[in-house]
Amino acid sequence: MKCFDCPRKCGVERDKRIGYCKAPAKVKIARAALHFWEEPCISGEAGSGTVFFSGCNLGCVYCQNKEIANGTIGKEITIPRLAKIFLELQDKGANNINLVTPSHYYRQIKEALIMVKDRLTIPVISNTSSYESLESLKSMEGLIDIYLADYKYDFEEPARRYSNAPDYPEVARAALNEMYRQVGGPVFDEKGLMKKGMIIRYLLLPGQVPEGKAALRYLHKTFKNNVFISIMNQYTPMKGADAYPEINRKVTEKEYQSLVDFAVEKGIKNGFTQEGETAKESFIPLFDLEGVEGPELIYE
Secondary structure (H helix, E strand, O other), X not given: OEOOOOOOOOOOEOOOOOOOOOOOOOEEEEEEEEEOOOOHHHHOOOOEEEEEEOOOOOOOOOOOOHHHHOOOOOEEEOXXXXXXXXXXXXXXXXXXXXXXXXXXHHHHHHHHHXXXXXXXXOOEXXXXXXXXXHXXXXXXXXXXXXXXXXXXXXXXXXXXXXXXXXXXXXXXXXHHHHHHHHHOOOEEOOOOOEEXXXXXXXXXXXXXXXHHHHHHHHHHHHHOOOOEEEEEOOOOOOOOHHHOHHHOOOOOHHHHHHHHHHHHHHOOOOEEEOOOOOOOHHHOOOOOOOOOOOOOOOOO
């Protein structure tokens, strides 16, 4: 079957060859483990049960997870094994199931979630770039509790230069609206953990403060304080960044503070900021196939 599941619509038959996202027909993951570096209401003290999927339909030149985004690291698994992984993460005490870059596997994830919906008692998160087709998003309605969604660009030119996706702003805006329609405003439990809602992330790139202000202006105008906005300063120049000299450095404290001050001035009240040395490669997990292999039986 030809794949038209994402905005690239490359039409490749993934059981025969890989397309733009570098993903095979079967689910391929690089890690399934507790993760402690998400927003506080996601990670909490117990950690977020992250499943890192291989491949990506966006392919940003500055990607921190490039070794899995390009599909070179990971192991193909069955849908029952994926379902079992969800339960294993829950048994380890995870606050949630955190699907990292899942959109090119929504069909398989949906099957896996349906298999265990009667046993899964923690929220399911789609941790997405927001470069999503509306059809794919709508297919997940009722299965996703929280959208941890990027809004990477408000301008066409950086979207073209850094992600080969000049249509990103238009596509992401439509996707974010659909996500909000599905999950609505934030709901928290007694421990302050998010149970339902949206967190929209904006990663500030070097020299992109005007673009960042435009992005925050749009998000606040559209969603008011019904979503949380996470303003991130953790951009880290990775190998190959010298081909893009304007972003071959960290974000300065002045740049980041300027964007945070703007958010306060605009009246953004529900949000997260980052402090200290967050721009480190040490925040990138090891993609060592932890938690990938194991039994497939859901009921033992």
